[in-house]
Amino acid sequence: MAGLEDLYREIILDHYRSPRNRGDLPSPPAVRVEGFNPLCGDEVVVYLDVVDAVVVDLKISGQGCSISQSSASMMSAAVKGRSVEEARALVRSFKALMSIHEAQLETDDADAPGAAGPDVLDADALGELAALQGVVKFPVRIKCATLPWNTLSQGLDEVGPATS
Amino acid sequence: MTGGGDVGATRGTGPERLDPRALRKEFPLLAPDRPGGPVVYLDSAASSQRPRAVLEAMDEYYTTTHANVHRGVYAIAEEATRRYEAARVAVGRFVRAPRPATEIVFTKNVTEAINLVAYTWARKELRPGDAILVSELEHHANLVPWLMLAEERGIELRFLPLAPDYHLDLTDLDRLLDGARLVALSAASNVLGTVVDLEPVVAAAHRAGALVLVDGAQLAPHRPVDLGRVGADFFGFTGHKMLGPTGIGVLWAREELLDAMPPFLGGGEMIRDVRTDGFTSNDLPWKFEAGTPPIAEAVGLAAAVEYLERVGLERVHAHESALTAYAIDRLRDAHGEQLTIFGPEPDPLRRSGVISFAFAGVHPHDVAQVLDTRGICVRAGHHCAKPLMRCLGVGATTRASLYLYNDEDDVDALVDGLAEVRELFA
Structure with a gap:
């Protein structure tokens, strides 16, 4: 049975208590995108400042549970300074992480047979975001963890076409 | 009691x-x-x-008696009908309904009970510019049906405000009732625990010529309800919040109101006659119960109210x-x-x-x-x-x-x- 320590890793609580890149950016020029989880009222606002296909700055505001807010904070740290293309790849990797079946977590590593392939799931690239993988043991909370990423994805679409 | x-x-x-x-x-x-x-x-x-008494009543019904109601002439069909109608009377007596056999309509839940009133009585009676008064503490079940009606028919929706002590502020009640045709209120809040003092609201509404619908979902499970004393015109509640099964709710309304209301859903059971050029509605309360009703659920709900009455x-x-x-x-x-x-x-x-x-x-x-x-x-x-x-x-x-x-x-x-x-x- 999944325990609280699977969900509330120390690094997650740290990002919840001290969120990174908190605030807003003047929009325009920044792109501003809102995401909501109607189930629990979680709200994430992503501000994206993209110059020459690079995310030069990114800010997060909104309110919600520890999982949605720490996921947003970790996302901001991971994405800032990356190219739009790299940011998209990170979104894909994170969503792949959230779709690994719970049973596979018990027995396998991410690179074991049956897990998402290395082309979509690059554990090294995810870095500390991998701490959120315990969320899949709590299916109701997966939407909390993916909310900022879906919001970011929408923002990247508004910045420009899928390939640059 | x-x-x-x-x-x-x-x-x-x-x-x-x-x-x-x-x-x-x-x-x-x-x-x-x-x-x-x-x-x-x-x-x-x-x-x-x-x-267990509720679970066993439903199990026993399915095990020994089940057939469709109001149709068969064979023994178990008659027995199923008898139990379904006996459940209606038991549930009606639980809230002291004056005429339980005709005034208690079984619905899917309280949401459907409120929608029934919105789609039949309100759509027949209300005109653009009429007002409906609700409160700031309403559950979406007693809010969205009226928002839908307001949008569709140009009805004005007004709100009784919440006071700092988490009770309704009735200071402006008379002004808010001016032009109102319906007051739709929760008897008890599902969030705050506020129990609304219905008596002054019902009295003022009736003086102003408005009818009163009460959402009793959070009240009927927890304290005695006497519909005669509540004085409302419509009262809804739901089975699964009061020890009963899911899938069954109740609408009570005065017989003359139900009589004047058009039917809600169309289909079997709610008709007396169907021709190629039209239909005639059934008597009360079946006029509002299209299709095969939740029979075992009614039996279970009757067992639940009997249990609550024993306690x-x-x-x-x-x-x-x-x-x-x-x-x-x-x-x-x-x-x-x-x-x-x-x-x-x-x-x-x-x-x-x-x-x-x-x-x-x-x-x-x-x-x-x-x-x-x-x-x-x-x-x-x-x-x-x-x-x-x-x-x-x-x-x-x-x-x-x-x-x-x-x-x-x-x-x-x-x-x-x-x-x-x-x-x-x-």
């Missing part, structure tokens, strides 16, 4: 008090040896648990009032500075056992998650009352709600669980 039975009663010289520990033995889901572990169930405002609604009410006062006291005592309760102070008449709170800057989802690992079931979210959440200035709350089977141990478990929440997120 304490029944003659002694279910869960402690015998003694004083007034019989309800014994939740004895009652709990009759609820299989609340058994200490439940597969998956025992639960501390504090979410009865969302849906109650049910006693005695006065005793349920007294028990919940005392336990609510204990819970609020314990919560404040243990977590005072971290805890904000959204709801009135304990008061047997004006407050129910629904306790919503904010806790220590921790999001309700996280509070509920930590409590869940201790088997404690509370609700976290907006409780289908988003306008009310905006009034309170929060996105969500944590809500514990009490019923007849809860006791001090359940409250203590909640208080201890919150200490762990505080530690984890400190």
Whole structure:
């Protein structure tokens, strides 16, 4: 049975208590995108400042549970300074992480047979975001963890076409 | 109206008090040896648990009697019809309906009961510019049907405001009633525990020529209801919050109103005659019950109200009032500075056992998650009352709600669980 320590890793609580890149950016020029989880009222606002296909700055505001807010904070740290293309790849990797079946977590590593392939799931690239993988043991909370990423994805679409 | 039975009663010289520990033995889901572990169930405002008597009544019906109602001439079909109609009368008597056999309409839930009124009475009677008065504490079930009507028909929706003491502010009632044709109010809030004093509202509404619909979903399970004294024109409640099964709710309305209302859903059962060029509606109450009704659910709901009558609604009410006062006291005592309760102070008449709170800057989802690992079931979210959440200035709350089977141990478990929440997120 999944325990609280699977969900509330120390690094997650740290990002919840001290969120990174908190605030807003003047929009325009920044792109501003809102995401909501109607189930629990979680709200994430992503501000994206993209110059020459690079995310030069990114800010997060909104309110919600520890999982949605720490996921947003970790996302901001991971994405800032990356190219739009790299940011998209990170979104894909994170969503792949959230779709690994719970049973596979018990027995396998991410690179074991049956897990998402290395082309979509690059554990090294995810870095500390991998701490959120315990969320899949709590299916109701997966939407909390993916909310900022879906919001970011929408923002990247508004910045420009899928390939640059 | 304490029944003659002694279910869960402690015998003694004083007034019989309800014994939740004895009652709990009759609820299989609340058994200490439940597969998956025992639960501390504090979410009865969302849906109650049910006693063995209800489960057995439904099982016995399916095992011995089931056939479709109002159709067959064979013995078990007649018996199924008899049980379904007997359930209607039992449920009607439970709320002191003057004419239960014709005025009690079975619906899917209270949401459907309210929609029935919105789609039949309101769409026939209301004109653009007419007003409907609701309150700021409504559940979406008693709000969205009226918003839909307002949008479709140019009806004006008005709101009775919430006062700082979490009761409705009736100061401007007469002004708000000017031009109103309907007042649609919850008798008790599913978020705040506020019990609305209906009497002055009903009297003022009737003086102003408006009808009154009462959403009794959070009231009927918890204290005696006498429809004659409530004085409303429409009253809805739902089975699964009062020890009954899901899938069955109730609409009561005065016979002359039901008679004048057009039918709701079309199909079998609700017709007397069908021709290629039209149809004639059935008599009350079947005119509003299209298709095969929830027969076993009606049998189960009748068993639930009989169970509640045996326990005695006065005793349920007294028990919940005392336990609510204990819970609020314990919560404040243990977590005072971290805890904000959204709801009135304990008061047997004006407050129910629904306790919503904010806790220590921790999001309700996280509070509920930590409590869940201790088997404690509370609700976290907006409780289908988003306008009310905006009034309170929060996105969500944590809500514990009490019923007849809860006791001090359940409250203590909640208080201890919150200490762990505080530690984890400190």
